Amino acid sequence: xxxxxxxxxxxxxxxxxxxxxxxxxxxxxxxxxxxxxxxxxxxxxxxxxxxxxxxxxxxxxxxxxxxxxxxxxxxxxxxxxxxxxxxxxxxxxxxxxxxxxxxxxxxxxxxxxxxxxxxxxxxxxxxxxxxxxxxxxxxxxxxxxxxxxxxxxxxxxxxxxxxxxxxxxxxxxxxxxxxxxxxxxxxxxxxxxxxxxxxxxxxxx
Numbered sequence: 759x760x761x762x763x764x765x766x767x768x769x770x771x772x773x774x775x776x777x778x779x780x781x782x783x784x785x786x787x788x789x790x791x792x793x794x795x796x797x798x799x800x801x802x803x804x805x806x807x808x809x810x811x812x813x814x815x816x817x818x819x820x821x822x823x824x825x826x827x828x829x830x831x832x833x834x835x836x837x838x839x840x841x842x843x844x845x846x847x848x849x850x851x852x853x854x855x856x857x858x859x860x861x862x863x864x865x866x867x868x869x870x871x872x873x874x875x876x877x878x879x880x881x882x883x884x885x886x887x888x889x890x891x892x893x894x895x896x897x898x899x900x901x902x903x904x905x906x907x908x909x910x911x912x913x914x915x916x917x918x919x920x921x922x923x924x925x926x927x928x929x930x931x932x933x934x935x936x937x938x939x940x941x942x943x944x945x946x947x948x949x950x951x952x953x954x955x956x957x958x959x960x961x962x963x
Contacts, residue, residue, distance in 0.1 A: 768824050776828040786830040786840050790847055793822025797851035804858035809925040816855065820918060823848060849881055852917055859924055859931070866932040873935060876942025880912055883949040890957050912941040 779789070800815030826844060830836040853874060860870035920938045924931050 769828050772825055772828055776832045779829050780833040786826040786835055789822050789826040790843050793819045794847040794851055801854040801858040805861045807862055813922055813925045855921055863931045869935045872939045876939050879946035880942050883946045887949055887953045912945040
């Protein structure tokens with residue numbers, strides 16, 4: 759819900775760092791991989807029951823996740839593969855964190871596959887709508903990202919908020935988790951309704 763305004767503020771904030779990295783010939787892909795490695799370390803810390811360490815590492819990884827795009831734009835290295843790599847590593851990182859939390863809190867057994875299924879639905883509807891819109895030369899979301907990410911109730915910012923709540927309030931993991939699963943489903947439905955409204959459903963239209 760608040761990803762777009764945060765992205766613009768974040769980009770302005772880290773532009774000096776981005777310019778420094780560009781001057782040192784640091785590639786966007788290397789930043790993406792570094793961010794993913796930090797996220798893996800964060801998931802491992804969560805799984806080892808070091809919640810606050812894991813959360814801190816996760817937050818650092820999210821900084822890297824935003825920084826790679828800034829460096830790509832500043833250095834003129836924005837590429838289709840870079841966008842592909844970014845979203846692939848993002849989803850891997852999000853899922854690893856869920857697996858780590860599931861390991862530490864196994865009691866709500868059905869919750870964790872429900873959340874992972876929600877991730878699949880949320881990202882599938884996003885990418886499918888983006889691909890269909892691109893084929894039709896239509897714009898469904900503003901911005902300069904590799905894919906057209908339409909706004910939804912469950913986005914990257916909300917994901918981090920949920921992970922933080924799980925760490926800070928471990929006794930409410932199930933409650934927060936089911937609310938999160940509901941938001942993921944609502945986001946998939948929201949984007950499906952948008953696709954129904956914006957994309958042609960008959961040949962020749």
